[in-house]
Amino acid sequence: GDSVTQMEGPVTLSEEAFLTINCTYTATGYPSLFWYVQYPGEGLQLLLKATKADDKGSNKGFEATYRKETTSFHLEKGSVQVSDSAVYFCALSDQGSGYALNFGKGTSLLVTP
Amino acid sequence: EAGVAQSPRYKIIEKRQSVAFWCNPISGHATLYWYQQILGQGPKLLIQFQNNGVVDDSQLPKDRFSAERLKGVDSTLKIQPAKLEDSAVYLCASSGGGGYGYTFGSGTRLTVV
Numbered sequence: 614g615d616s617v618t619q620m621e622g623p624v625t626l627s628e629e630a631f632l633t634i635n636c637t638y639t640a641t642g643y644p645s646l647f648w649y650v651q652y653p654g655e656g657l658q659l660l661l662k663a664t665k666a667d668d669k670g671s672n673k674g675f676e677a678t679y680r681k682e683t684t685s686f687h688l689e690k691g692s693v694q695v696s697d698s699a700v701y702f703c704a705l706s707d708q709g710s711g712y713a714l715n716f717g718k719g720t721s722l723l724v725t726p
Numbered sequence: 727e728a729g730v731a732q733s734p735r736y737k738i739i740e741k742r743q744s745v746a747f748w749c750n751p752i753s754g755h756a757t758l759y760w761y762q763q764i765l766g767q768g769p770k771l772l773i774q775f776q777n778n779g780v781v782d783d784s785q786l787p788k789d790r791f792s793a794e795r796l797k798g799v800d801s802t803l804k805i806q807p808a809k810l811e812d813s814a815v816y817l818c819a820s821s822g823g824g825g826y827g828y829t830f831g832s833g834t835r836l837t838v839v
Contacts, residue, residue: 617768657769657817657830702768711781712821713759714828716768 615640615710619703619717626693626724634688634720636677636703644707646670646679646686647714652699660688660701693724728752730831732818738837744806747834751799751820755827757781760793760803761817763833769817775801776823808838 620635638644648660648670661670666681675690686703703717731750739745751758756777761769772791774781778798786793790809795801805812815833 656832659828704768711774711776712757712823713771713774713782714761714769714819715771718768719766 615644615705615707615715617703617705617715617717619701619720622700622719622721624720624722626722628695628724628726629692630724632688632690632693632697632722634701634703634722636686636688636717638684638686638703638705640684640705640707642707642709644705646677647704647706648675648677648686648688649702649704649716650699651702651719657702693722695724695726698722698724730818730820730829732816732831732834734834735832736835736837738839739808741810741838742807744804745808745836746802746804747816747818747836749801749803749818749831751801751818752829755820755822755829756798757821757823758795758801759819759821760801761819763815763817765814772803772816805836808836810838812836813838 645664647662650660661672663670663679758775760772763769773783775795793803817833818831
């Protein structure tokens, strides 16, 4: 079945450092790919998404490109801030699973001043 | 637009007791999902409804968990009897269908002691 694999955390970075969180997926169909973020004490929020190969999702300085050839959707940000400290979840959905979101285990990010 | 409403926000019960959670999705959203998020893990789909019909309940522990969406609007998830390992955040989400427009509620944090 479909699955998502994320790099394990926690990831600790200094403010203004470059961020990459790796995400790869396995799917039988043509999934849509998502990054969700969960700030401390808050609910899940959609950060960005891409619905087809080579699409780039972007929001709040974060970017991820849907790479079908490598089945990847890595999250990047050029300069992180302390306020980016959160848990990031990669997810996919496709028609075969009724469009239910299938999440990775999450990657915790801590940005220090 | 109002978001996905869930109640209660927090619940503490003893093992072997029963508990119920309520979710009211965004108006007009035909698809409703219940997820279980154990601390340190990604959300796991428990059950998916399309209107008042079940699309997928393959990961719902049916010996103790039940869910219904009688009129195709709000939904309840019940656990009876609860076990210690049921301690988690229970998230409700809704979408307009086709993999678009997911919205998550704030969740119910259940602690089983």
